[in-house]
Amino acid sequence: MKQQLVIEVNRTHVCIEHPAEVRSIAFSPDGQTLASGSWDNTVRLWRAADGALLSTLKGHTDWVRSVAFSPDGQTLASGSRDNTVRLWRVADGAPLRILEGHMDAVLSVAFSPDGKTLASGGGYQVRLWKSG
Numbered sequence: 348m349k350q351q352l353v354i355e356v357n358r359t360h361v362c363i364e365h366p367a368e369v370r371s372i373a374f375s376p377d378g379q380t381l382a383s384g385s386w387d388n389t390v391r392l393w394r395a396a397d398g399a400l401l402s403t404l405k406g407h408t409d410w411v412r413s414v415a416f417s418p419d420g421q422t423l424a425s426g427s428r429d430n431t432v433r434l435w436r437v438a439d440g441a442p443l444r445i446l447e448g449h450m451d452a453v454l455s456v457a458f459s460p461d462g463k464t465l466a467s468g469g470g471y472q473v474r475l476w477k478s479g
Contacts, residue, residue: 365385368385373416375416381395388410404433412455424458430453432446448474449470
């Protein structure tokens with residue numbers, strides 16, 4: 348069953364069809380792009396103004412539970428039930444790094460305000476990574 352993301356943009360609704368249940372969404376710092384993490388093991392980037400699919404980021408082997416943009420909007424982090432964090436280049440969707448070490452699903456990811464550190468959490472662990 349397809350799930351719909353509904354985005355309110357200037358009092359209009361843009362409906363985005365997603366092929367699997369969505370677990371996490373995040374806006375880019377400039378508000379132009381929306382990232383979604385899903386049960387289909389992918390991260391998708393959408394143009395917020397009209398809901399157009401920009402790219403599908405593949406690499407996780409289990410549900411994507413969390414997504415977060417870096418403060419400069421150039422990098423996206425995704426955390427998954429496959430116990431990894433992945434970093435992606437937003438401009439072209441290219442994979443940048445795979446961060447391993449969690450013993451359980453990664454349920455949350457967040458960048459520090461200066462973008463130099465990425466925090467990831469899952470199970471009974473919080474890990475801090477240099478993001479540069």
